[in-house]
Amino acid sequence: MLPQDEELPINLQRLQAVSRGKVAMQKRLLEIFFQAAEGDIAALKEAIANHDFPTIKHKAHQLKGSSANVGIPKMSIAAAELQKQADRQTLPEANELVNEIENYFQKARQFAEIHFSD
Template sequence: MLPQDEELPINLQRLQAVTRGKVTMQKRLLEIFFQAAQGEIAALKEAIANQDFATIEHKAHQLKGSSANVGIAKMSIVAAELQKQAHQQTLSEANQLVNEIENYFQKARQFAETYFSD
């Protein structure tokens, strides 16, 4: 038995709603998300190191939307905070926020691998 969706790294109700309950589509959507998000996180780290506020804001915005779309709400919330800080050109918590994003990313990926294992 699975814990409540709020406790899971991925909100399965959200994922099922987006994919109309099609498991194959859920797997594919998450594969695409994880591949893209990995690149976005790497780009965020580089942009933070270069204090490139525009890129940080853009990449954080992309992660905010894509993670919300697949049901990884906590990652979306942290990405929104990073986007806000980049917009304000404040990076005092940027590394910590990227670490949190990466942590939620890893938890979601591990959960998906276990949940969708055949």
């Protein structure tokens, strides 16, 4: 039995809504998301190290939207906070936030691998 959706790393109701319930589409959406997000997280780490505020803002914005679209709300919330900090050009919690983003990313990927295994 699965825990309630809000406890899962991926909100399956959101994912089903976006994919119109098509499991193959859910798998493909997540596959595309995970591939893109991996690169965005790496770019975020580099941008934070270099205090590159425009790149931080851009990548955090991308992750905020894409993770919300596929149903990973906690990742979206952390990315939104990082985007706000980049807007203010102050990064007091940038490393912690990118670690949270990466943690939610890993949990979602592991969950997807198990949930969608045939």
